[in-house]
Amino acid sequence: DTEVTQTPKHLVMGMTNKKSLKCEQHMGHRAMYWYKQKAKKPPELMFVYSYEKLSINESVPSRFSPECPNSSLLNLHLHALQPEDSALYLCASSFEDSSGNTIYFGEGSWLTVV
C-alpha cells in the first residue's frame, strides 16, 4: 500500500475565507511534503516536515500555514488567499527525508480562489 490520501479533491474559496487541506498516510512515513503545481508547470516544493518538525519552508507566504499534528497527518491552512494561489496542491510522503527513500504523491487538491 503506497497510498497518500488528500481531502478535499476540489475546493473553491473566497479571498476572505479560511479553509484547510488535509493529507493522511498510514505507511509509517516520517517525512511529509506540500507541493504546489500550476497548469503546465512542474510541482514546486512548499514545505517539508521530518519527524513532525518543519525542516524546510521555501519562503512560502504566511497566508499558507502548514501543520503536522502527528506522524500520519499533514494539514495546510489557507487564509486570505489570492486568485493567483489557485493551483493543484500535492501532498507527498516518504519513509524518511533521506537518500534511498521513494517519495509518493497523493491525488492532489484542486484549489480555486475567487
Place this chain on the structure above:
Amino acid sequence: GQNIDQPTEMTATEGAIVQINCTYQTSGFNGLFWYQQHAGEAPTFLSYNVLDGLEEKGRFSSFLSRSKGYSYLLLKELQMKDSASYLCAVRAVTGGGNKLTFGTGTQLKVEL
C-alpha cells in the same frame, strides 16, 4: 541552486522504444526520480536512481551517471496510455534537509 533540463516534447510510435534524457547540475546530489503525470492527475512514481547504472522495472528502465549529471528514462513497447508528461526530479541535501526539485517535464505523445 539546481538546474534540471529535459526536452519539452517528444513523439513516438506505438510499440516503439523512446528515451527521455535529463541533465542536471546540483550540489549535494542525493538521488534522481522519474515520475509520470497524466493531465489533471498527480505524479506517479516510476523509478529512483541514487547509484550509477541501470534500474529496470518492466517496460520502464532508468539510467544514472552521477559524474556526467545525466539520466535517462527508457520506455519500451510503447502503448497509447503512455502519452503523458514525464518529470525528472533531483533530490539534493540542503541546510534544512533534502529537497526534491522537478524539471519542467517532457510531454510524450504516442501515436499509432
